Amino acid sequence: MEDKIKMLIAVGAAVTANCQPCLQTAVSQAQKIGVEKKEISEAMAIGRVVRKGATGKMDRFSGTLIGKNITDNEDDCPFGSSKEDVKEWVNQDDKCGCNQPEQEATT
Numbered sequence: 001m002e003d004k005i006k007m008l009i010a011v012g013a014a015v016t017a018n019c020q021p022c023l024q025t026a027v028s029q030a031q032k033i034g035v036e037k038k039e040i041s042e043a044m045a046i047g048r049v050v051r052k053g054a055t056g057k058m059d060r061f062s063g064t065l066i067g068k069n070i071t072d073n074e075d076d077c078p079f080g081s082s083k084e085d086v087k088e089w090v091n092q093d094d095k096c097g098c099n100q101p102e103q104e105a106t107t
Helices: 003-016 020-032 037-066 083-091
Strands: none
Touching (some): 003 037
């Protein structure tokens, strides 16, 4: 398999996995070997589509385990939190380090 194809697969997989360090590395390496920005963008779009499909299927599957359609109940928090609580959590810094300041990919 050509290096270009490997790097485009890595870009799409990183987006699907929500792995920011993986994506940064894959994009940087793809650029180093001359992959065009349009091709990288397309690989990212494919990764988003795959991630969205997988998330939807997992939501439906997990709902079957408890006999409830969880995909239609966005406001139904299993922990009894209010919408205001959820908004506050979303706006807080991520404790896992995923929201560290973005660094520009080296070219």
